[in-house]
Amino acid sequence: MSEQLYRENILDHSRHPRNKGEIDDPTATYQDTNPLCGDEVRMDVRIEGDAVAEIKFSGRGCAISQASASMLTEMVAGQSLEQVKAISREDILDELGVPISPARMKCAMLGLKVLKSAIYGVPQDDDTL
Amino acid sequence: MSEQLYRENILDHSRHPRNKGEIDDPTATYQDTNPLCGDEVRMDVRIEGDAVAEIKFSGRGCAISQASASMLTEMVAGQSLEQVKAISREDILDELGVPISPARMKCAMLGLKVLKSAIYGVPQDDDTL
Amino acid sequence: MATTIPAPTTLGASIRRDFPILQQENERGQRLSFLDSAASSQKPQVVIDAVSSYYAEENANIHRGVYTLSERATARYEEARQEVASFINAASPKECIFTRNTTEAINLVAQSWGRANVRNGDLIVITEMDHHSNIVPWQLLAEAVGAEIAAVGISDDGRLDLESLNRLLAREPKVVAFPHVSNALGTVNPAAEIIRRAKQAGATVLVDSAQGTPHLPVDVRALGADFLAFSGHKVLAPMGSGVLWGRLDLLQAMPPFLGGGGMIRKVEIGRSTWADVPARFEAGTPAVGDAVGLGAALRYLTRLDMAAVSAHEEALTRYALERLAELPGVTVFGPPAGEDHAGVISFTVEEIHPHDVASVLNGENVAVRAGHHCCQPLMARLGVVATTRASFSVYSDRDDVDRLAEAIMKAQRIFAA
Amino acid sequence: MATTIPAPTTLGASIRRDFPILQQENERGQRLSFLDSAASSQKPQVVIDAVSSYYAEENANIHRGVYTLSERATARYEEARQEVASFINAASPKECIFTRNTTEAINLVAQSWGRANVRNGDLIVITEMDHHSNIVPWQLLAEAVGAEIAAVGISDDGRLDLESLNRLLAREPKVVAFPHVSNALGTVNPAAEIIRRAKQAGATVLVDSAQGTPHLPVDVRALGADFLAFSGHKVLAPMGSGVLWGRLDLLQAMPPFLGGGGMIRKVEIGRSTWADVPARFEAGTPAVGDAVGLGAALRYLTRLDMAAVSAHEEALTRYALERLAELPGVTVFGPPAGEDHAGVISFTVEEIHPHDVASVLNGENVAVRAGHHCCQPLMARLGVVATTRASFSVYSDRDDVDRLAEAIMKAQRIFAA
């Protein structure tokens, strides 16, 4: 189980997060914490036209939450807002490629929740991502 | 069980209570109810010197509570206050002569509790009769 | 539907074997007729087993545990919540809060919603037939905030007086709280109609369904109430399980009831913020085993079909009312047999105190309750100190009723001797 | 006494078979090392059986029932209360109130005693190491009455700072509430000494013994506190059982907490009067099955001997602290091994988030908790977001500790890879 959970891609993203940092004057930004574990993720997005021109994330927390946020920034770079809005929980799970148990689901979804909250401009609910 | 509980003496005392009534100018009097069943018993006592010169009870309730109160008035007539104070739960149970189950114990002891409360001049506790 | 369910009159006998406690006999070889189900129902083996298996295989504290047992316990707990939501047709499991019992559920509303919404001079409407658990919490609230309490009257045959309700509604009460079914008389109140009128008058409405949920199919959305409370232990589930259902928007606006672990978002020494519903109202480690048992009980009842349960109990009540009517000296309270008389029958026997009746019945292994049934105001209204009460559940049958009638006659013989 | 009890170090392994859940293996055939007993302990078969037998043989609503089953259920319930009283050496069973858990017990005191006694401007003293359940109820009270809350500080090694306590006592607080044992650090606080000082300063004292009662012999009379709360589910009993112990004179002077059936003397629509203690504080149908299970659990623990339990856990903790000290990169919080460090160990592993540690451990069938342990103020004080926590009970053994250490090393290998 643990070997499965902490596959190379997760460990790699958590050790070497992609697009980590902040954007000075972001078009959209949002930050949230997972109150149960204390994971924190912030997403800064610069939108040009109808697409994600730049995205950066910052935060701290477990490998799952940070790797998932890092992967997400790679997934959405250059995508249209419609495409970003269409990203589902399943897309994230596919990208992570490891079995996420119920208790860790909130960690895995924190990045997506924060990004969608930033883009919609209203806090998104965990259950309806 | 039911035949045992409602032996002739109980039924007789509950149908034909002894010393039922009130005393006009009692030396001691007390009334209490059994909050769980609604049984009510009042005891009026006229004390002369150090002894029970007259005792009457009134009230309403189940056969056990009323028979027990009725029997008690017969037990204490003419006795000294010391003797009355010494009457125990066991004495009452002996006099009733039938098995009293835990739930009916408060009914069986109501008369004694009221009489002792009257004589001591302070409410007596069920557990320490 | 009617073709797939057991015929109402056979529901009782055909499932008695599911309930281990009913297999007991007394020292004289008499079977147990358990006729105190309104106080607490007996539990089928599937419920007892669900609780034992939970502790033998899945037990752990829930939420926040990242290990497998805790995840499984959490899943079982939330499945039970889902089972509750389906059973009463709630819009979402989030609307279902686990409590110890009906009493705690009503106190939760009175303390949390009540203190936030009821003001000095406001009117709280209850009824003359309420259980103490739907009276005292409102008294405590009324005293704390300076509100007034008034009770809807009842007719001599134990039905709510809807004229009296209308008069009180004209005063625009803040809350109307009433029993779905009377635990002392068996009266099934016209809940949907009462709710409709009360809401029209602007009141927030709580249904005390402690006796409704065991006897009737309950659909909170069809009823249209704001809150509904019931006890797991009266619907075949373990003691220690109860439910408060509330409309989500109301619950979400309510301050906490009890404070502690699990109901917080963030705690600092000086101040805290609260978790979402339903966690906000479930402070501390919940009774997960009891909740799991409740889930199993509701699945069992759903399999029996609550419409069938209700028909079974109505038929049995009709039969019992007929049998008792044949007995001279027996007075039955509450409405005559019919759809608005659920499986609860209160009676007195001339010249024999209700407790003595119950004691004689116990000698015949017929278990009934005697007393005020936590309804002192109702007893006062009926002019009695106490009654003897027989009440039914899914496992009750005609034999129980026959044995009840015979035992009453025996009591009469003993006391007439 | 010492000769009749199992040697402390063998207590764990020798009784593991009493706990059915511990017989589980994972898919790789690894035994379960359940190291989350501080959250909720596992239950021995005797406790599971006590609950099932209760429902299969004796279940009925208690009090006021005159039939045999109800009398038996009442007797079982009151025997359990007596068992609680003996276990903590209460002067009378009347001083022991059944609650759902520690959280409800503390809320009961804060709401009932608190609202009657704590006034605007009064000081309530808690500690920086308190569980949210001993923080939030006091916050709710403070907000309701306008009182102030202050927390006793702690030293870097997780002990209460008695100087800080003294400074707060100089302000004559109305209440002092503190944890007997810290659930996050394992610190055993000098309860008797704290109580002595607090009482001298005129405070009413509540001991949150949620973690004391499972690990130490508790004697409420020797401690001298006013209130003590603990959770049944942490002392091998079912979830849904908890206890508030209070000094009889205090309890008797307290107004009700929840209103409803069973806690009244007389009810009229407009007003009510209250039953005696403990009934006054047990509104509604209690969780009799859970209470019966608690009685069985306390009998089991008494047979093991709490002094032996405490010695066993201290020895195991000492061993675990030694093992963890050997692991580079592992930081342990709380006091060093010794009498004031009960069987709870919080740690962090360098470069690995506590939740990831717990997930890797779960893969090895080692169940530990990760998070803030309902102690956010303590986490803030320690400067961490979360820790991983291993905690022991009577069934824990050295093998569990070895497996913990190995699994931590495995996590380090995975994350170092």
Ligand SMILES: Cc1ncc(COP(=O)(O)O)c(C=O)c1O
């Ligand atoms: C109508 C009604 N309301 C409330 C209650 C209280 O239920 P509980 O004791 O489970 O809280 C009962 C049961 O006794 C009841 O019959």
Ligand SMILES: Cc1ncc(COP(=O)(O)O)c(C=O)c1O
């Ligand atoms: C020290 C302490 N206090 C209070 C609690 C709350 O206990 P419960 O959740 O059983 O109410 C706990 C347990 O989590 C605890 O460890």
